[in-house]
Amino acid sequence: MEKQLYINGEWKNGVEYVDLFAPHSGEKLAQIPQATKEDVESAISAAKNAQQSMGELTAYQRGTILEQLVNLLIENRDKLAEIVALEASKPLKVAYGEIDRTIATYKIASEEAKRIYGETLPLDAVPGGEGRVTYTVREPIGVIGAITPFNFPFNLVAHKVGPAIASGNTIVLKPASQTPLSALALAELIDQTDLPKGAFNIVTGKGSIVGDALVNHPDVKAITFTGSPEVGIALKNKAGLKRVTLELGSNSALIIDQGVQLTDELINRCVWGSFVYNGQVCISLQRIYVHESLMDEFLLKVKDATEQLKIGSPLDSNTDISALISKKDVERIEQWVRQSIKDGAKLVTGGKKIDERIFAPTVLANVKNSCEVVCHEVFGPVVTVNSFEKLEEAFEEVNNSRYGLQAGIFTDNIRHALLATKKLHVGGVLINDVPTFRVDLMPYGGVKESGYGREGIKYAIQEMTELKMISIKM
Missing domain, CATH: 3.40.605.10 (Aldehyde Dehydrogenase; Chain A, domain 1)
Structure with missing residues (x-):
């Protein structure tokens, strides 16, 4: 036609x-x-x-x-x-x-x-x-x-x-x-x-x-x-x-503070933020920084929730993950993920093509800052998880990016929440939510690139x- x-x-x-x-x-x-x-x-x-x-x-x-x-x-x-x-x-x-x-x-x-x-x-x-x-x-x-x-x-x-x-x-x-x-x-x-x-x-x-x-x-x-x-x-x-x-562009980041309860709601929110529309969202959650005391539990729960996502046709009302916009993007993402693993990252789940059009939802842990999946915008179903000891370190990692669209923090500490609003160099800070959140009357935009x-x-x-x-x- x-x-x-x-x-x-x-x-x-x-x-x-x-x-x-x-x-x-x-x-x-x-x-x-x-x-x-x-x-x-x-x-x-x-x-x-x-x-x-x-x-x-x-x-x-x-x-x-x-x-x-x-x-x-x-x-x-x-x-x-x-x-x-x-x-x-x-x-x-x-x-x-x-x-x-x-x-x-x-x-x-x-x-x-x-x-x-x-x-x-x-x-x-x-x-x-x-x-x-x-x-x-x-x-x-x-x-x-x-x-x-x-x-x-x-x-x-x-x-x-x-x-x-x-x-x-x-x-x-x-x-x-x-x-x-x-x-x-x-x-x-x-x-x-x-x-x-x-x-x-x-x-x-x-x-x-x-x-x-x-x-x-x-x-x-x-x-x-x-x-x-x-x-x-x-x-x-x-x-x-x-x-x-x-x-x-963006490679939006989330901090999960010490003492936070890793509820199903929090985990599902992280999975949604990372993989909604195959990660092809400007504020898709790409980098997660978890306090070291929560790292193992967080990875287990995120792995389980990610593997429950349904992969299939976009015309199926039950589908969560479908084809990327182009085959070239599948190839690019596969190369980036492989290189990150070669450089020492741990593959938690996914990490491979389902076919030439679909890439499996992927979680990577302990990823170096020099890897493309961290420092560039993936615009695909990939999220990285790294741990931190002190909150100030997490702020530095979030800000260590050419981008600055939105960032989030889950915390039960009001002082830490307010500190995040001051320290994070982004266009929008989300307290107790993922940076993928947007409603259409709020001011939306970023800093840096x-x-x-x-x-x-x-x-x-x-x-x-x-x-x-x-x-x-x-």
């Missing part, structure tokens, strides 16, 4: 197409158009021309349009979850979770559309400022170029499209080449709302063509990108004075608007 580009409220054929295959089966799903520079130009032009129509919408109207989209997502929940399962090999129960989060994200955006506030300023607080009424407002920045990854093809798109519409901007979206069907399904739903035509556009294709065209075009005023640090850093270097928000700027609807709106000061002399 040939898909089309969505530009200026119309479906447009591509000049060239590539085949899209299901990662878990190799089944051909569709033919995806490869946008040309001219197609990207048309989409940007449509978005620019739609700015006036968007500017005429009230906050109430923007909120209502997003509510229309929420209702359409609810009506099509089963269909959309199946699309994610097919093209992303996301286990069906996790795919439903993503659709539910997507619904919540657009719902939050519909509410935040009515809460874009400024503030009054007391200029008479300084000599010469008296006799004036001064306040600020936030205005839409203009055309936003959004570039999204494969792992949450509905919800990470929502975190760019939702706040853009809420704040009165227009969008050109380049979805991940591995998961374009989700974005095109979204376009079909948006087309049924009252959003002005041209305010939302989709151009599928190569990042070297579509992404570069968005970043370099003078009419694109902001870029919001989720993906690898290498691509994100290169993008930022090209963007010039454009507003840029980057959500990049994990990114630049914040998402979460309220915070994304701030990134997508300009602050204007107005002063009236009485």
Whole structure:
């Protein structure tokens, strides 16, 4: 089935197409158009021309349009979850979770559309400022170029499209080449709302063509990108004075403090954080630091819980682990795991391919910091477990990373919990939970090579608007 580009409220054929295959089966799903520079130009032009129509919408109207989209997502929940399962090999129960989060994200955006506030300023607080009424407002920045990854093809798109519409901007979206069907399904739903035509556009294709065209075009005023640090850093270097928000890599860490009870709930939470969606989550739990007094017990319990995970088709509602997004990732992860064992790591469970598409959920212990499975982002079903004697050592190990997205600590000691909030150099600290936790209204982003700027609807709106000061002399 040939898909089309969505530009200026119309479906447009591509000049060239590539085949899209299901990662878990190799089944051909569709033919995806490869946008040309001219197609990207048309989409940007449509978005620019739609700015006036968007500017005429009230906050109430923007909120209502997003509510229309929420209702359409609810009506099509089963269909959309199946699309994610097919093209992303996301286990069906996790795919439903993503659709539910997507619904919540657009719902939050519909509410935040009515809460874009400024503030009054007391200029008479300084000599010469008296006799004036001064306040600020936030205005839409203009055309936003959004570039999204494969792992949450509905919800990470929502975190760019939702706040853009809420704040009165227009969008050109380049979805991940591995998961374009989700974005095109979204376009079909948006087309049924009252959003002005041209305010939302989709151009599928190569990042070297579509992404570069968005970043370099003078009419694109902001870029919001989720993906690898290498691509994100290169993008930022090209963007010039454009507003840029980057959500990049991570190898999120968790500390389990001395005296913590290793309950089933805690163990299951660690297993979920490590292996949900095959570890292909930006804040997937990759490094665990356990107090030495708990190490043996923790490894036994995690091993048992991990080996109970069901491996199978993403379309089976009982499946926990399915195919990775590509065969190359299976090969890469296998090499990294083998090298870590060669360098002295202990294999607790897993450590091998199930087949060319699936890698077994893997737990490694006593892994050197120089190993790729520790110092790089695995983005697969692998977690490492190391022990520590003093809490300060654990803080140092967590911070010993090029990344800093989120980190967590399980502790019964309030002083240790508060110390973690001060010592951990990350964008978010989770007390008594894994760093894989996220709900869609919280500020989300990292430090170091994990990114630049914040998402979460309220915070994304701030990134997508300009602050204007107005002063009236009485």
